[in-house]
Amino acid sequence: MNAPVAAFLPGGRRLHLQHGPIDLIIETWGEAFQRDRAHRAAIARFDSVLDELVGELELLRRPPSPAGPRLEGAVARRMLAAVRPFAAEGAFVTPMAAVAGAVAEEVLDHMLTAADLDKAYVNDGGDIALHLGQGERFDVAMIALGAVPADDGRVTIEAADRVRGIATSGRHGRSLSMGIADSVTVLAESAAMADAAATLLANAVDLPGHPAVERRPAVAVRSDSDLGERLVVTGLGELTTDDIDRALERGLRAAEDMRAAGRIAAAALFLRGRSMVAEAVGDSATCRLPGALQMEGAQAMRA
Amino acid sequence: MSEAATHKPEKIRCDACPVMCYIADGQAGACDRYANHAGELIRIDPLLVLERARGDAHVVPFFSGKEASWQGDIISPGDTFVTAVGAGTTYPDYKPAPFIVSQEIDGVDMVTVVTEGIFSYCGVKVKVDTDRHLGPECAAVRAEGEQVGHVTTAEYGSQMLSLGGVRHLTGGSKKEGRVTCDMLMNLCNGEPVELSIDGGSSIVVAANQAPVINGAMEERMRVGCGSATIGMFARQWYGLVDEVVVVDDHITGVLSEHQAGKVLGIEETGIRIKGRRSTPGRYFRVAEPGSGWGGTDISDPLTILRAFDPKVAKPGLRLLMVSTTGEQYGYYVLDEELKPVEHELPAALRPSVERIAENCEPALSTVLFMAGAGGSLRAGATENPVKLTRSVRDMLTYVSCGGAPAYVWPGGGITFMADVSQMPKRSFGYVPTPAIVAPIEFTMRREDYAALGGHMGAIIDVSEALNKAGRRESGHGQTDWPTARRHFRWGQDGGEAP
Numbered sequence: 142m143n144a145p146v147a148a149f150l151p152g153g154r155r156l157h158l159q160h161g162p163i164d165l166i167i168e169t170w171g172e173a174f175q176r177d178r179a180h181r182a183a184i185a186r187f188d189s190v191l192d193e194l195v196g197e198l199e200l201l202r203r204p205p206s207p208a209g210p211r212l213e214g215a216v217a218r219r220m221l222a223a224v225r226p227f228a229a230e231g232a233f234v235t236p237m238a239a240v241a242g243a244v245a246e247e248v249l250d251h252m253l254t255a256a257d258l259d260k261a262y263v264n265d266g267g268d269i270a271l272h273l274g275q276g277e278r279f280d281v282a283m284i285a286l287g288a289v290p291a292d293d294g295r296v297t298i299e300a301a302d303r304v305r306g307i308a309t310s311g312r313h314g315r316s317l318s319m320g321i322a323d324s325v326t327v328l329a330e331s332a333a334m335a336d337a338a339a340t341l342l343a344n345a346v347d348l349p350g351h352p353a354v355e356r357r358p359a360v361a362v363r364s365d366s367d368l369g370e371r372l373v374v375t376g377l378g379e380l381t382t383d384d385i386d387r388a389l390e391r392g393l394r395a396a397e398d399m400r401a402a403g404r405i406a407a408a409a410l411f412l413r414g415r416s417m418v419a420e421a422v423g424d425s426a427t428c429r430l431p432g433a434l435q436m437e438g439a440q441a442m443r444a
Numbered sequence: 445m446s447e448a449a450t451h452k453p454e455k456i457r458c459d460a461c462p463v464m465c466y467i468a469d470g471q472a473g474a475c476d477r478y479a480n481h482a483g484e485l486i487r488i489d490p491l492l493v494l495e496r497a498r499g500d501a502h503v504v505p506f507f508s509g510k511e512a513s514w515q516g517d518i519i520s521p522g523d524t525f526v527t528a529v530g531a532g533t534t535y536p537d538y539k540p541a542p543f544i545v546s547q548e549i550d551g552v553d554m555v556t557v558v559t560e561g562i563f564s565y566c567g568v569k570v571k572v573d574t575d576r577h578l579g580p581e582c583a584a585v586r587a588e589g590e591q592v593g594h595v596t597t598a599e600y601g602s603q604m605l606s607l608g609g610v611r612h613l614t615g616g617s618k619k620e621g622r623v624t625c626d627m628l629m630n631l632c633n634g635e636p637v638e639l640s641i642d643g644g645s646s647i648v649v650a651a652n653q654a655p656v657i658n659g660a661m662e663e664r665m666r667v668g669c670g671s672a673t674i675g676m677f678a679r680q681w682y683g684l685v686d687e688v689v690v691v692d693d694h695i696t697g698v699l700s701e702h703q704a705g706k707v708l709g710i711e712e713t714g715i716r717i718k719g720r721r722s723t724p725g726r727y728f729r730v731a732e733p734g735s736g737w738g739g740t741d742i743s744d745p746l747t748i749l750r751a752f753d754p755k756v757a758k759p760g761l762r763l764l765m766v767s768t769t770g771e772q773y774g775y776y777v778l779d780e781e782l783k784p785v786e787h788e789l790p791a792a793l794r795p796s797v798e799r800i801a802e803n804c805e806p807a808l809s810t811v812l813f814m815a816g817a818g819g820s821l822r823a824g825a826t827e828n829p830v831k832l833t834r835s836v837r838d839m840l841t842y843v844s845c846g847g848a849p850a851y852v853w854p855g856g857g858i859t860f861m862a863d864v865s866q867m868p869k870r871s872f873g874y875v876p877t878p879a880i881v882a883p884i885e886f887t888m889r890r891e892d893y894a895a896l897g898g899h900m901g902a903i904i905d906v907s908e909a910l911n912k913a914g915r916r917e918s919g920h921g922q923t924d925w926p927t928a929r930r931h932f933r934w935g936q937d938g939g940e941a942p
Contacts, residue, residue: 143460161461162475195462364455364468414619 145191147184156180160191163244163265169252170260170277182255183248183263190216190244201236202367204228212236219243223333226404227341234341235367242308242336245270249332263332268308268339270332273300281307296328296409304406306332310339311411317359317366317373321388322346323412327396329405338405346392346410353378380413389417456480525926526558526909527847529871529883541824544899546890547906549927553890555903556926557825564879566815567608568631569861571599572647572655573665573807575694578603579644586640590623591616595641601665605639605649607631613878625878631811632864632872632880649809652865660735666768667803670697670738671726673768678704680796685762685775687713691730691748692768693739701725714756714782715763718748738767745774752782764793770801810863813845813872817858817884825886831896832886833858839933841888841896844926846871850884860884887926889934 145160156167167183169176193214194201200212205221205228212221220236220243227234245265252261253272261272262279271279278299298304310316311324322343329335348354355376359368362375380388389410396408396419407420454469458478465473467480479486526545541559548554572578578595579585585593585605593607612624630637636650648656655662667673670692678699681688688699699705700713702725719730730748734741742748745765752761759780766773775793776784789797822829835841836858843850845862853859864871873881894900929935 142462161463162473162477192462195464198463363471363474365466365474 145188147187156183158183158187158248160187163191163241165245165248166264167248167252168262169256169258171256171258175256175258178256179252179258179261182251186248186251190247193217194240194244201240204233204235216240216243216247219246219331219333223331223337226402227337232341233371234337237367238340239333239337241265241268242270242306242332242334246306246332265332268332268336269306271298271305271307273298273305275300296326298328302406303330304328305330306335308332308335308339310336310343312343312374312377316340317362317368318343319368319371319373320344320347320392321354321374321377321412322392322410325392325411326409327405328407334404338399338408342392342396342399342408342410345395346388346412347374348380348384348388351380351384353380353384382415385413385415388412389415393417393419454480454483456483456485458485460485525847525885526556526906527844527868527871527883527885529560529846529868541899541902543909544825544902544904545906545909546903550929552929554927555888555890555893555898557886557893557898558909559821559824559884560873560881561815561817561821561884562875562877562879562881563815564613564877565610565818566613566628566813566880566882567593567606568628568864569596569812569814570605570607570631570649571810571812572603572605572649572657572662573601573805573809574603574655574657574662575601575666576603576657576662577644578605578647578657579641583644584642586642587627587637588623590620592620592624592627592639595644607639608880613880621878625874625880628880629872629874632813632867632882633870634864649811651811652808654807655809662807664769664771664804665807666692666738667800668768669695670768671695671702673697673766673800674699674702674725675704677796677800678702678708678710680799681764681793682708682710684790684792684796685764686711687715687761688764688766689715689717689745689748690766690768691738691740691742691745691772693731693733694728695722696727696730696738696748698725698727712756713761713763714753716750716753718750737772738769745772746776746784749784752778754782757782764789764797766797766800768800769804770797770799771804773797810865812861813864813882814859814861815880815882817843817860821884822858825896825898827897827899835888835892835896836886839931840892841886842926842931844885844887846883847885847926849926885926887931889932 145158147156147158149155150157150166154168158165158167165187167180169179194216197212197214197217200210201217201220203209205225212218217236220239223239223243224234224236242265245263245268249261249263249270249272252258258272259274260277260279263270269281273279278297281296296307306329307326309324309326310318311322312318312320313323320343325339325342325346327335327339327342329338354374356372357375358370359366359373360370362373389412392410396405396410399405400407400419407418409416409418455466458465458467458473460478461475463474467473467478469480469482472479526543541557543558545556545558546553581595581597583595584591585595585607592612593605593609596604596606598604608624608628613621627637631649631651634651636648636653638646638648640646645658668676670690673690674688674697681699690697696717696719698715698717700710700715705725717727717730719727722728731740731742733739736742737745757778759778759782761778763776763778763784764773765776773789775787775789777787779785819829822832826832832841836843836852843852843858843860845860846867848862848866850860850862853861871883875881
């Protein structure tokens, strides 16, 4: 059994924590001793995160039910809180839809309790929890994962914005998707909420019944998937521009509903080189499309 | 969990982390790092180690059982080479390469610097074994409608394509870059790629597989046209047969009329060929193109002959007809009415026919990856990048690409070519720039590494690297082992490492 691992990435600024399927990249800004404290707090908290989740995994893989047993873990409760409103509206969603964002949030919270930082982020595989002190801002590039990823826009978040969570979901990530979006990036008040919303919006970008969409039961792809026999997208053929826009519009309508309900601040949806954005006029937290910012320290991605 | 998830016996339980995934055959765990490969738990992402082929070992499992984590001393060190596949890169940081590995080979302390290079100056040269016209020289080669390269100077029996390169990767539109990157990745990873050539053909090429040209698979490379075949084999036929016709869609050759026959003193036979005579013994268009004899549409070779000239031909005259690939042949003797009658091929003629066939190699598309190692990449090996270049020039440092030999082009820099089919599967990746990620290794003696300003403090022992390695493969298809002495100036008179 491999234990959790902590290491600084080349360059010495970014802390990498890994345990099983969880990879966190953490970067902090502030006085050196504060940063050091924050890093120690992150490592200490991270140590038991996966064990806590595994202890309640059965329950976390089921849709939330008011009658079911209570969840104990702090991360698990964050997950549940994020998905509950969507489940209450009838969407099929399990707390696992928010796991990455919830872990990022939990670790960041412990860092901020232990230390005063100007700025920090915890990036859990693309789902990011943010801390922005007065006057700080956070720039991030969005990568639309198609056949070949391309940088497809940028997001700027300022301290005055309410946004503290960014999440991306889609067909090319590690999780299975019921929709065809290459990726959906969501800005929300919390990383867990952004994560859950991105998952659902990526599902919403879809063309039901379209012959180019290839689907298989989730368990046929990953036998322990929390999606069970539900169909997930396993392949996508040629689409016309009309098809692409129709699929994106379905997602966009869902995103506008989430925004109107106050659950998310903005969403950018990508499919086959086209994109649509849901955001409020006048917000300074914006998704700019298309942009030309290179993702920092571009990670090599394998096909 | 669903019912289906609990009853399939071939599932294995991964104990790499507390999630303890049950992983079905062919699937990966929640982490995408461990997978079930035919009942064995294997790691799928990381550093790849090549094992020199002994028998037919394939992927060696990372763990074979619950307790038995893999032991570093199972294989002898000289048989192991740590490749850069999956090693990652420290680019653009001015930092030592991800792995600098030392191991003793046959009494010599060797160091291998292992890194994955990010190459925007890179591409592939594709050699397509065919005489068919793929397109005019300089014509654009397209994938998904985007230009990704061009037709370059043809070689004997092969058409050449130059694909990728910095101008298509980063100099054109975003889509052009994406499509080019995708095409390069697929070709380098051995996948088939469909290309269309402006003013020419549409082709499907994949490394080390037969090309498909306008929907038809090219199977054999002929040794030469019919006329050339006469020239090559005339001496072997002399005295055994009176006349030979080599049937070819391009130029059909006739021994008795051909210069090669004249030189040998072969007499006229009175044979008359349909088609247009070009020069003596050479005929164009004896039939229509097709999939019959020698690329023509005929199945009976006698259909290209007119009646023999009665003033010259004699009963008993021996005639061999053969296609340019040697796949079809017929042996005939003229009867009293000067009509060819088929007989069994005499044993003495058989070797010449077999030799034609033997000289027709299978037609393939072959792919050489070509790239240049820039200063930043070289800085991963040494604090003074130019010293690495000089060390390569001086034959003190050997360059390999995923363990496969790299030909380093003369002149400045480290511009190299490597046969992708000799590299491990899935050796190539990409970054969104777009640019190709390819493995590259620099191997040298420890003292030579110190002399070029190597990152001596970052050297780790091979056993430590092996513990980090997840994928181990036998070096199948390897023509050359990277640590062989003959690659080095100091080893060239000392024979080879075992």
